[in-house]
Amino acid sequence: MQSLILSRKDFREYDQIISAYTVEQGKIQVLARGVKKITSKHGCHLEPVSFVDLTIVPGKELSHLIKVQPIIFFQGIQADMRKRVIAGYLVSLIDRVLEDGQGDAGLFSFFREFFLFLNSAPAVHPFLVDAFLMRFFDRLGFRPLLGACMHCGKDMHTMIQEHWKTPRDGIGFFSIREGGMVCPLCASKDEGMVMGLVPCDEKNVNTMLCMINGSWEMLASWPLDDSERSKIQKIAHQFVEYHAERTIPDFSVVERVYEI
Numbered sequence: 001m002q003s004l005i006l007s008r009k010d011f012r013e014y015d016q017i018i019s020a021y022t023v024e025q026g027k028i029q030v031l032a033r034g035v036k037k038i039t040s041k042h043g044c045h046l047e048p049v050s051f052v053d054l055t056i057v058p059g060k061e062l063s064h065l066i067k068v069q070p071i072i073f074f075q076g077i078q079a080d081m082r083k084r085v086i087a088g089y090l091v092s093l094i095d096r097v098l099e100d101g102q103g104d105a106g107l108f109s110f111f112r113e114f115f116l117f118l119n120s121a122p123a124v125h126p127f128l129v130d131a132f133l134m135r136f137f138d139r140l141g142f143r144p145l146l147g148a149c150m151h152c153g154k155d156m157h158t159m160i161q162e163h164w165k166t167p168r169d170g171i172g173f174f175s176i177r178e179g180g181m182v183c184p185l186c187a188s189k190d191e192g193m194v195m196g197l198v199p200c201d202e203k204n205v206n207t208m209l210c211m212i213n214g215s216w217e218m219l220a221s222w223p224l225d226d227s228e229r230s231k232i233q234k235i236a237h238q239f240v241e242y243h244a245e246r247t248i249p250d251f252s253v254v255e256r257v258y259e260i
């Protein structure tokens, strides 16, 4: 069964529990017996971010691993510290967000394509993580609505024209909790500040559209200054955390590796 290894946790003296995302069964937990023994032939293939073929059999509580064969070895990720940290962060996030089950061949292909891109990309920016988050959640059914105000339906073109007449901080707002754009008039009615609004200009909206629809190559060279980058990061991470209904792994692990 084709699988992406997400994490491995110690269990008893020589065993580990492997978490993996599989094409057929979605996320699974598998008991790998004796995998910590130095003579184990499976150990090296079960590192997180490995794409492998797992053979498993049902057990009493957990399925048992019988055999593991590598499918893709990401040499380009393993040889680059930044790529390695980004890939490690993303598999721990996938592991945190997904419940067991949820088999989805489209989601599996999405993971595989991203890691293949990461493996071969000449350079990677942490913005790719933001884009991955938005796109991952789009695939889970949380597509951000960016073309018009979610409340009154006013389209983006009209919001831009109104902004020319009365310039203010952005053409509208992204609502973290509602997952889409809100025009300034509808935003002004948010008295209890329940929408979680972040002001956005036209470029921010185009950036988010590209995060959902653009190719990874396009995103890797997307023009972004520091202030837009920190705004987009805030939107992507808060949006995902809110809809995942749990905290996501601490992103500072990725940021630190870019400070070196």
Ligand SMILES: [Zn+2]
Binding pocket: 149, 150, 151, 152, 153, 154, 182, 183, 184, 185, 186, 187
């Ligand atoms: Zn509106």
